Amino acid sequence: MADDWFRSPLWTETARTDFESRLARARARNRAQYLRIKGLALADAGEIVAARALWQRVLTDKGEFAHLESAGALEHLGDSYAREDPIRAEHYYRRLLDEHPSLNGTTAMQHVKLAELLIRRRQAGDLQEAADLLTHWAGEGRVPFPGAHFRWNVAMMSLAEATGDRPTARDAARRALDLAGSGPVFSRHKDVGVVRADRHTMKKLRRIAN
Template identity: 95%
Template structure:
């Protein structure tokens, strides 16, 4: 499992030290990917705060492919806050849609996720925006297919 050092759900002091050591030796162009994937493993293991910290690092990484990984990191951040801090989740979803309109590297469901947050607030303005977001999604579907 040495090849999957960045997929381990462990986040003890020893595990953190090992991860950071391996990350420092990794090619700069791969570091953002390793950070994002390690964040997923940590989030799945219940280490959400640590996962968020790694995803934030993806957003500031300057490696060659970091921009590609930042779309996924923004989605992960939004998803991680959706229940406990919907305003923060909204921020990350809006940032993702603005910075990565193609939604490559994501589930491409940010319009729906944002609409869900807005619907929960039940304010007329928010409901109107949610309808517009869902309309955008329905127009992006290939004719003859269903959502």
């Protein structure tokens, strides 16, 4: 459909030409949004390099609403590098927290995501900063979804393991398991906010909970 041109996962030479042509004709205030959404479609299709390039363009866009879209673009960039290049992911998450402290236009999970990186790295000061980030999210976060609280508890469990706090690790694991068994938040949107965890994570949770 014509209205979905910026949601297409295609990125052939013809598709790129068509996208750029439509983007040039679009209202300037909407271009950053189209770039960000197109990047998501490409990332889902495995075109991660192209997706990152579009998200970078969001960050330099001068449109009326580009600043709002840049928050999401920074999160997408951080997420895309979290496993492949944690240092670069950390850069984008920190930039997001600095430039968009309200976290509007994001999942509002950046404190948890950054904490996860620091827990895995475990350099001097990392674990304390991770603890501060997780505490901040617990106190300030207003995310109602079980999936978000599940992720926080898994991060808290990992932090407690790293610091040798076995009781806290056990309690966090038990809370995460309880959340994993919760149902959908919205009856009409059953996939929104639900817990998604791989077999390895669930096995580890059960082991630590017991």
